[in-house]
Amino acid sequence: xxxxxxxxxxxxxxIASLPGIGRRTALRLVLNLLQRSExxxxxxxDAFTEMKANVHQCKTCGNISDLEVCSICLDTRRxxxxxxxxxxxxxxxxxxxxxxxxxxxxxxxxxxxxxxGVGPSDLNIQTLIERVSKGNxxxxxxxxxxxxxxxxxxxxxxxxxxxxEITVSxxxxxxxxxxxxxxxxxxxxxxxxxxxxxxxx
Amino acid sequence: xxxxxxxxxxxxxxIASLPGIGRRTALRLVLNLLQRSExxxxxxxDAFTEMKANVHQCKTCGNISDLEVCSICLDTRRxxxxxxxxxxxxxxxxxxxxxxxxxxxxxxxxxxxxxxGVGPSDLNIQTLIERVSKGNxxxxxxxxxxxxxxxxxxxxxxxxxxxxEITVSxxxxxxxxxxxxxxxxxxxxxxxxxxxxxxxx
Numbered sequence: 001x002x003x004x005x006x007x008x009x010x011x012x013x014x015i016a017s018l019p020g021i022g023r024r025t026a027l028r029l030v031l032n033l034l035q036r037s038e039x040x041x042x043x044x045x046d047a048f049t050e051m052k053a054n055v056h057q058c059k060t061c062g063n064i065s066d067l068e069v070c071s072i073c074l075d076t077r078r079x080x081x082x083x084x085x086x087x088x089x090x091x092x093x094x095x096x097x098x099x100x101x102x103x104x105x106x107x108x109x110x111x112x113x114x115x116x117g118v119g120p121s122d123l124n125i126q127t128l129i130e131r132v133s134k135g136n137x138x139x140x141x142x143x144x145x146x147x148x149x150x151x152x153x154x155x156x157x158x159x160x161x162x163x164x165e166i167t168v169s170x171x172x173x174x175x176x177x178x179x180x181x182x183x184x185x186x187x188x189x190x191x192x193x194x195x196x197x198x199x200x201x
Numbered sequence: 202x203x204x205x206x207x208x209x210x211x212x213x214x215x216i217a218s219l220p221g222i223g224r225r226t227a228l229r230l231v232l233n234l235l236q237r238s239e240x241x242x243x244x245x246x247d248a249f250t251e252m253k254a255n256v257h258q259c260k261t262c263g264n265i266s267d268l269e270v271c272s273i274c275l276d277t278r279r280x281x282x283x284x285x286x287x288x289x290x291x292x293x294x295x296x297x298x299x300x301x302x303x304x305x306x307x308x309x310x311x312x313x314x315x316x317x318g319v320g321p322s323d324l325n326i327q328t329l330i331e332r333v334s335k336g337n338x339x340x341x342x343x344x345x346x347x348x349x350x351x352x353x354x355x356x357x358x359x360x361x362x363x364x365x366e367i368t369v370s371x372x373x374x375x376x377x378x379x380x381x382x383x384x385x386x387x388x389x390x391x392x393x394x395x396x397x398x399x400x401x402x
Contacts, residue, residue: 003294005267007252014248018230029219031290033249034256034265041253045246047215048234051208052242055235064235066206089232093204 003027008034060131062107062124064089072105079103081138085128085157087111087145095143103141106131111144111153120156132161139167146173204228209235261332263308263325265290273306280304282339286329286358288312288346296344304342307332312345312354321357333362340368347374 003009008030015026033041057063058070061083065071072078072092082103086092092105108123131137140161144150158168174192175184184192204210209231216227234242258264259271262284266272273279273293283304287293293306309324332338341362345351359369375393376385385393 002297003265004272005252005256005265007248007255007267008265011248011252014245017245019233020226021230025221027291027294029222030249030252032220034252036253038253041249044215044218045250047208047212048231048242049246051206051212051231051235052237052239054208055206064204064206064209064232066208071205090228093228096203 061105062109062127063092063105077102081136082141083128083131083137083139084141084143086143087150091143103139108144108153111147111149112156113149123153125157125160128157129160132164132166135164137164137166139169142168142170144170146171262306263310263328264293264306278303282337283342284329284332284338284340285342285344287344288351292344304340309345309354312348312350313357314350324354326358326361329358330361333365333367336365338365338367340370343369343371345371347372 003012008027011030011033012023012026015021015029016023021029033044036044054066055064056066056068058065058073059068060073061070063070063072067074079102083106084095084101084103085106085108086095087108087110089107092107095101095105106124106128108125108128110118110123112118112120112123128140132140140157142150142154142157144153154170161168172195173188174195175181175188181189204213209228212231212234213224213227216222216230217224222230234245237245255267256265257267257269259266259274260269261274262271264271264273268275280303284307285296285302285304286307286309287296288309288311290308293308296302296306307325307329309326309329311319311324313319313321313324329341333341341358343351343355343358345354355371362369373396374389375396376382376389382390
């Protein structure tokens with residue numbers, strides 16, 4: 001579809017540059033914006049520039065924050081001897097939503113994936129090693145995606161930190177809580193048999 | 202999910218205000234924006250304010266345009282005696298994509314829908330009547346949605362313009378080209394029987 005305005009065209013280009021949004025959807029969204037008042041469109045635009053100007057990466061863990069150090073790293077009630085290694089900021093939000101983890105985090109910003117051209121040097125792995133090498137860390141928990149790339153990244157980091165003699169663990173893998181067993185995939189099911197746990201009541 | 206930054210929160214609010222985008226998707230899109238450079242985010246934001254400042258509604262037909270009168274109304278090669286009445290700007294794009302219509306348009310900006318609180322006075326119907334009353338229009342084609350609301354709007358406009366003794370037509374309705382007959386709904390199928398057309402080779 002050819003839009004008869006270069007201004008709309010460039011707004012569509014911008015919206016369509018977001019992941020998972022095609023040009024047809026983008027046009028629908030842009031026409032919705034066009035129907036709003038000038039003030040509303042200004043507020044829409046300002047939200048992104050203000051966010052970019054004011055949101056920082058936490059210097060310690062890589063989490064997003066309005067301050068230089070994030071609220072999780074500043075929270076002295078949290079266990080600073082445990083680090084949970086995640087791929088993305090959204091993983092922190094997901095784990096925080098469970099309210100069952102009270103340690104600190106480390107955001108890698110991705111996982112090692114040669115197919116996508118992502119190597120160890122593209123990730124925040126060096127800063128993690130520095131945190132661990134300072135000596136007061138007791139446990140590192142890997143909470144990366146349960147995929148080949150996630151496993152590769154886990155193993156890469158493990159090799160770098162095993163010299164520090166700390167506990168290294170990963171999230172348990174097995175059948176999802178509340179799912180039906182017959183729909184579990186074969187790898188998950190065979191792993192959950194292999195790593196079966198003592199029955200507790 | 203609670204985001205640990207009020208700036209991200211307000212960017213998520215803005216994206217989630219677009220139709221069909223939930224907060225979880227909005228967060229994913231906002232985090233993608235956050236990873237871009239400051240210049241890229243600035244370009245993203247500017248696209249919308251510039252669009253709002255520079256895009257006008259065509260004074261004649263209601264189409265969007267970078268000028269005061271749209272390119273279709275300015276195009277003297279197009280038949281100015283025929284007006285195709287559409288609901289939305291996107292309908293013009295869809296019809297133009299067929300390359301089988303060479304007349305002018307009139308954008309109503311919606312259809313009469315008492316359920317949504319949209320009455321005739323909320324639409325560009327008066328301007329259509331004024332265009333028709335000037336006397337050099339030979340045909341008005343209704344290209345509104347084939348729904349109850351579309352039919353109501355057609356009938357409302359028809360009552361207003363029948364005094365001018367012009368041809369009034371609607372898009373033909375029937376089974377979709379390329380579809381399988383067994384999947385056509387009953388109303389469409391019975392209408393396409395009722396309005397069957399002479400067979401031509």
